[in-house]
Amino acid sequence: MARSAVESPLGGGLDLVTPPFRRDPGRAIAGLNYEPRPEGYRRLEGYERTDGRPLPSTRTYWMLDHDTPLTPFAVGETVTGDTSGASAPILAVPDDPDGSGDPGAPRRLVIAAPDGTFAAGETLRAGGVARATALGPAVRDGATGFLDTAYRTLAEEHQRALIRPVPGSGPVRGVHMLDGVLYALRDNAAGSEKHLWRATADGWHRVATGRQLDFTAGTADVAVGATLTGATSGAGGTLTAVTARSGTATGGDLAGSFLFEGVGGAFQPGEALQADGGPVAVAAGADAAVTLPAGGTCRFAGGIVSGFGPRLYWVDGVGPARSFDGRVVETLTGPIAPDTPGHIAVHKDHLFLSYGASVVNSNLGDPYRFEGxxxxxxxxxxxxxxxxxxxxxxxxxxxxxxxxAAYYGTVFGGVEADSELRVINKSVGALPDTLATVIQPVFMDAAGLRSLAAVQNYGNFEPATLSKAFKPWLDARTRAGARPVHTLVVREKGQARIFWSDGQGLIVDFTGTWPAAMPMLYDRPFTAFASVEDAGGRERLFAGGDDGMVYTLDSGNSFDGAPLPYTLRLAFNHLGAPARVKRFHKAEIEMTAPGGATLRMTADVDYGRPGGASIPAQDFTVYGGGGFWDEVNWNEFYYSSVEGRAEAHIEGLGANITVGLAGRTTRQPPHTLHGVTYVVSPRGQRR
Known part of the structure; x- marks a missing residue:
């Protein structure tokens, strides 16, 4: 019989509830690490470690030719040029670099990015010993084919080994960015306190938190940079910050804290404090080191409160709130004891903190004062x-x-207050750290993924739910004992990525008429998250690991050097004729793959078994289920065109068909699957 081609555009994400014969054939019934996009399904990008040094994926190799060495070079040594002073770690020493087999041919070193420029004719040394003579400067990316891939991998692995965890012990407690600089918090090696670390060009540098002296009876506004001394103790130090919490200097009742990078001597409680030769306040106690208690979950609020400039504010649930301006860590003493707020926000020129079932806000325009x-x-x-x-x-x-509830208004306390707390819903709530704005606020609760706008508009259960199509996947997570721990917003893509406690997650795209979701699985659980803008306004995604490492998400093409797996199983497609039997001959995948893509394809017909049985429940888990992924013969193909079609021959007889695609990579950039064209020949009606 004559063959025909039937096209099916891809997209829409998981649909695990619509009856198979009514399901959009572009939807998925299982998958892993594909983003649902308006143009189809795009493979997820990788992640890689970071500490301020260049990312591994940005590194490449160089080739340095030399004459026959007096003593062979070895991988791991550093080669240095006598004249130029250039140096570089050796990544590989090829046996036959030009493939000629001539032992007298020029020899070659594969090196990491050199520090300096090697010169032709100069002596090359390693370990202080003259080894050979350079035949010219090093050449970047000079190999082709397999060798090019192998050398790039060596360069990336070399760089990866240089990038270190945040010093300390336990998981990363928090990660965020201020003025384009990345910061992280982690418990110290003894587990007795947290330290704040700054990512720099040579790795993590600890931020000194200095010393603090509380004061009362302040009579003068002391400037940062002034030298403060104790009239009795003679102790002194240069002020790095002054935190005023109540009162005024003119009223003689100013109270707060003086902060120092270091103090000479020890201030005494009750002694007069002097600056510029005159009294300014009274010491409320002895000076003490500013410490951050160990443990907790750090939650951040970036923003500007009038007159205070850009700052990073955070809480951790085990100590008071803190602020950081890039130089000094200050303590924000809250009005409730114990002073261990759990959540924080900067809103309408106020700082808001939560203490259990209470929410407090600072004075208007001053995040350090909480004066009712x-x-x-x-x-x-x-x-x-x-x-x-x-x-x-x-x-x-x-x-x-x-x-x-929603807090409306601009002034939230005092005689000029105009605020109003309106309860939106008394039966629906949000799990911790899952509320985020992606076009509109979305959140997770025990029933699934919800939209705040839907709750506000309709006020009842079902219309507020966004996760009906992938609810079985959520139920599987609940049965496994996993819980959502964070919603990370990817603004550039209109996505929310919801992470679960067992390392699995869900990518939810909000750019279409209805949310589209696909499962994701990184190869490790993350403990801290940040979606921020760098100094250039570019969105950056970070995650902290339980291994103390900070990772850049959506970067590189591997899981920090480990293979990135991806799978997709499409909905069963009856090609518009659910009762007609067809002979399926070929499937053509329309895709975009800028760097090539290696995929394995398989197909199944008639719901996978005689009689048109429904898909087993285990297919709702991340990896799919039954024998679909593990027991069938895969047809592997490599697709190298930037745009076009890749085809695989399939032979099957049935009323409907599903296609499965899978692969693993450490080097290939993301590809996008746009559609499938099935080549079929019709048979008779099913009886």
Whole structure:
């Protein structure tokens, strides 16, 4: 019979609930590490470690030719030019670099990026010993084919080995960026306190937190840079910051803290404090080191409160809130004891903190003062707060596990207060750290993924749910004992990535008319997350690991050097004729693959078994189920065109067909699957 071609565009993400004969054939019924996009399914990018040094994926190799060496070079040595002073680590010493087999031919070193430029004719040394003479400067990326790939891998692995974890012990507690600089928090080696670290061109550098001296009875505003001395003790130090928490200098009741990088001597409680030769305050106690208690989950709020400039604010649930301006860590003493706020937000020129079921805000325009007589206030929420989110419809969103409210207004305390707390829903709430704005606020609760706009508009259960199509996948996570731990926003792609406690996750795309979701699985669980903008305004995604490493997400083509797996199983497709039997001959995949793509393809017909049985429940897990992925014969092909079609021959007889695609890579960039064309010949009606 005559053959025909039937095209099916791909997209829409998981659909595990629509009856098979009504399901859009472009949807997926299983998959892993493919992003649902309007143009199809795009393979997820990788991740790689970072500490401020160049990322491994940015490194390449150089080739340095030389004459016959007096003593052979060895991998791991550093070669140095006598005249130029250039140097570089040796990555490989090829036996026959030009393939001639001539032992007298020029020899070659494969090196990492050199520090300096090697010169022709200069002596090359390693270990201080003259080895050979350079025949010319090093050449970048000079190999082809397999050798080019192998040498690039060596260069990346060399760079990867240079990048180190955040010093200390335990997981990364927090990661964020301020003014384009990356910072991380981790417990020290003894597990007795946390340290703040800055990523630099030569790795992590600890941020000194200095010393703090609380004061009362302040009578003068002391400037940063002034020298403060104790009238009795003679102790002294140069001020790096002054934190005022209450009172005024003119009233003689200013109270707060002086901060120093270091102190000579020891201040005494109750002694007069002097600056510029005159008294300025009274010491409320002895000076002490500023320490960050160990443990906790760091939650951050970036933003500007009038007059204070860009700062990073954070809480950790085990100590008071902190602020950091890139130089000095200051303590924000809250109004509730114990002073261990759990959530934080900068909103309408106020700083907001949550303490259990209470939310407090600072004075207007001052994140360090919580004075109720001015413009600070405490608001009861009736249940423990799980999220604070600013920016949606000019409000501050507050959630508990079973409650959602929105704070309206611009002044939230004092005689000029104009604020109002409106309860949106008293039965729906959000799990901790899952509320985020992707076009509109979305969050996870026990029922699945929800939209805040839907809750606000409809006020009941079902219309607010966005996860109906992939609810079986969520239920499988619940049965496995996993819980959502964070929603990471990818603004450039209109995505939310929801991470679970067992390392699995869900990519949810919001750029279409309805959310599209696909499973993801990194090869390690993450403990801290950040979606930020760097100094150039480019979105950057970071995650901290339980191994103490900080990783850049959506970077590179591997899982920090390990293979990145990807799978996709499409919905069964009856090609518009659910009762007609067809002979399936070929499947053509329309795709874009700028760097090539290696895929394995398989197909199954009639729902995978005689009688048209439905897909087993285990197919809802990340890896698919049954024998589909493990027991069939795969047809492997390599696709090297930037745009076009890749085809695989399949032979099957049935009323419908599903195609499975899979692969693993450490080097290939993401590819996008746009559509499938099936070449078929019709048979008779199913009886």
């Amino acid at each position: 007589r001015i413009s600070a206030t405490e608001t009861g929420f009736e249940e423990p707060v799980t999220n604070l989110l600013t920016g949606f419809q000019d409000t501050l969103i507050i959630t508990g596990l079973n409650r959602i």
